[in-house]
Amino acid sequence: MTETNSTGKTGVQPRPVVGRLPKYAAGKPPVDVPGLESFKLSSNENPLGPVPAVLEVLRGAVDLHRYPDTSCTLLRNALSQFLDLPADDIVTGAGSLGALNQILAAFSGQNNDGVPDEVIYAWRSFEAYPICVGLAGATSVQVPVRADGGHDLDAMAAAVTDRTKVILLCTPNNPTGPALRSQETEDFIRRIPANVVIVIDEAYQEFVRAEDAVAGVELYRKYPNVMVLRTFSKAHGLAGLRVGYSISQPEITQYLRAAATPFAVSGIAEQAAIASLENYSQVVERVQSLVNERTRVVAGLKALGWAIPDAQGNFIWLDLGPNTQDFAAVALDHALSVRPFGDEGVRVTIGEVEANTRFLEICAAYTKEPRRS
Template sequence: MTAEHALPAAGIVPRPVVGRLPKYAAGKAPVPIPGLESFKLASNENPLGPVPAVRAAIAAQDDIHRYPDTLCTLLRGALGEFLDVPADDIVTGAGSLGALTQILAAFAGANDDGSQDEVLYAWRSFEAYPICVGLAGARSVQVPLLADGTHDLAAMAAAVTGRTRVILLCTPNNPTGPALTAADTEAFIQSVPGHVVVVIDEAYQEFVRAADAVNGIDMYRKYPNVVVLRTFSKAHGLAGLRVGYSVSHPEVTAYLRAAATPFAVSSVAEHAAVASLANYDQVVERVQSLVDERDRVTAGLRALGWDVPDAQGNFVWLALGEDTSGFSALAGEHALSVRAFGNEGVRVSIGEVEANTRFLEICASYTKAPRRS
């Protein structure tokens, strides 16, 4: 039967949960404006790309007709040395998001008796969280952020129930920017039952400069229920290759490997990540240049009287409320794409110097800014 004569898909419906899921909205490319160079500041991408050795490693791969090593042995070995952790404590995934889905698949979902496990996280946070939790069959428990964009850890601890199986801590928090402190995070972990998996999602860890910020690897070393998520998408500039990983103790990794998608990380991605680690001093230089730009943008906004949260990732957050769509449209008129979140605010990635300067110029003439009280 040819495609044009195929029968309609009458009666084919997804699981009910699919219809209830929020839709993931990826950052859009800017609309071209005559006379202006366009810049995409909507996806927290690294505008500098990977270091030269990574491009060479990618070009050298000529065995893409072969399946990759599903255990990513080469990369796990390099990461083990880089982080000073056992390679067996590392499980790779298609970005940190892929590694997260493995955690949820292993530890949270619908049970044989029809009950749902609970996954607890701050909100607003990474917008893929409710999608991943819902598809796993678990129930999301969202705890509102504090007014300054930080996790309300006291309220999160109070929200833990007998059904809580996984807790997600996003630090720095995407999209608002603040990072959790080591002291607050450790106190929170100690307040949580030991059978609950605490995930420290550190996609932007390399950009953090706060002296008191938590380092997930330190928490993993001390607490067997802690899982750390990291990625090569941001600091290393490998977003398009999809390579991330989790770090946890053997009693956790055994289940994560059982839930892992085979061949999730390609051989191209694995060799690129290894090359990036081997040239980490160059990665650090690029990251620092973006941190310098982030600090310039943050200082510029505050000098204008804008109330912006502490920015520890490669982005800034503007809590514009009902003016969110208007500001996003204004940026678009100046050939900048930014990420609008409903009527909550706008996240603006740190991009090229010219893009950041243009963004500040827009803000200088904008009259509906979030102001300090």
Template sequence: MTTTENDTDAAEIPVPGITPRPVIGKLPQYTAGKPPVAVEGLQSYKLSSNENPYPPLPAVLEAISTAATVNRYPDPLSTALRNELSAFLDVPAEDIVTGGGSLGALNQLLATFAGQNPDGTADEVIYPWRSFEAYPISVGLAGAESVQVPLNADGTHNLDAMAEAVTERTKVILLCTPNNPTGPVLTTAQVEDFLRRVPSNVIVVIDEAYEDFVRDDDAVNGIDMYRSHPNVVVLRTFSKGAGLAGLRVGYSVSHAPITQHLRVAAVPFAVSTIAEQAAVASLRHHDQVVERIQGLVAERTRVVEGLKALGWSIPSAQGNFVWLDLGGNTPEFAALAEQQALAVRAFGNEGVRVTIGEEDANTRFLALCATYTKGPRVS
């Protein structure tokens, strides 16, 4: 039998009666950052996925290369990592639930606390918009209803509007700080005030996927909020600062009344043995991880100052990216970046998110901005 004999396009094969859940047709598709195109004479750079451009530490790579038990299932509780995090964060190991990245940890939480009720009504999940583009997908797949609250003009959360959006059906509220893709953080004072306005039976998730890059002294610390508020859940990941995006390891931190139910919905073996060992090694060499992160923070400062020197207006950048509010000029700018062998993340006609990458990549990005006459100018 040759390959061509059964080389029929699968989409052309009729499968009567097989249809997805109705919600699937209503959900947006997650769009991953595109790789850069090859341009003759130029080194290509990917600035579209908020990845750490540098590989993990040598000690972490060694932990990965010496893993010899991949024929066995991983520890479903990630005990070694939870114990390491317990000491690192000074929280009980029982309050930590691991997942496949912070998104995996979020999906576990939504599957546990928000969805469709026996009477057919859907729970509500409130979150800012625009924010992490997986939010509406995760909420919809859980069977819950998205309540999107538009951001303020400066890219920050409109916490007043979010508090006013709470109803009896609200089960979960998502706060993204720094907000992806716009960049600003929430402050301690803002979150404390917000929590006072939210019913104690509503879970408030503080998504801190980019907390490693935050240098704002007033920024909220999710772990501090968790210590004093029983309804707070913190999400963190090793994907960004530690450079382990390809291994998918994250976690949530919350109190026992929440974690006891989260463990029921936790995906078995979501964190591989290799990922767990790499995360443990990253924690044990945290000072070296911070050194690398600080290099990216310094580059972020250079990029932000460079944009401001051009007269461009951008939101406060506290993640490993900057947001360009380009509106209808978004596709044009993304195409020009592509011609310079730079892959950036365009969001329709809203704006462009550009990851802080290698020094040469950042320099080329600034050079492109210097020649672009339609940037978001300071009014």
């Protein structure tokens, strides 16, 4: 018989791990400031939105009362042609985060003896990593990023134990910005036991312009324990539809399908993603316009004497340390919302031209520049 307290409520408690998890903090919207248009630069969204063909698909949606194809066959076939790899090597998920959760559910957690597996990732990196790892029942092993904001691959390799089951490589790293290089990544993979899953999270890969940046798909072809994460949320501007995918070889995908959430990607999201792929040249144009703005912002910051890490995503990182919250408050006073991370730094998404210009104006007037590496 269930015990009740004096108010008649049951004493329901979550698993202990839930109380230890950090809380995901989504980017806050800007506030209204008289005389200024407000802009949201606190979430890594594409301010240009999806291509026109996607909007036509959304306007024509008529089968919302039907369950989607849980295997996303049409999208996987489209991606197969687009990426020149087998459709069976693709497993879709609700954004790259949903695809990541499927990976963690399949390969990390608690063993029969109750001992948790370990998942290694750089820190600071994607804010959802510790949450996802904790909910999977595994233990996070966070390896500090280098002073330049990049992954310390030597330290990550040294952190591997016989309990390590998954390693997450975020490239470009969110929120600091640097992308992993091809040779250093392959050298790292060769140092890792073949039974450890290595996930190359490429949520922002379309924005990368570094000539020697790692190409996850090439490494997945060479190493059976390497997986790639991709999303339609960033470059394609479909963040609100939640469609992403992982790429891995058959010995891995068989387990991912068993762990996949049924119907995670809606039918309308699948159709929208296909339409975006069919009009990829327009996606490239939009991405390039944001990269051009990123170049302008970076040049403007350097002209001010500000030191920032190499920015290869659709955002830049300001290592403001104890001035983090102060800068975020100043930006908010100017109708810009940015993303502060405790007392570590501020991530600023590349947004509309006017928003980026105002951001540079704020930086020009701000006297507490970022710390230098």
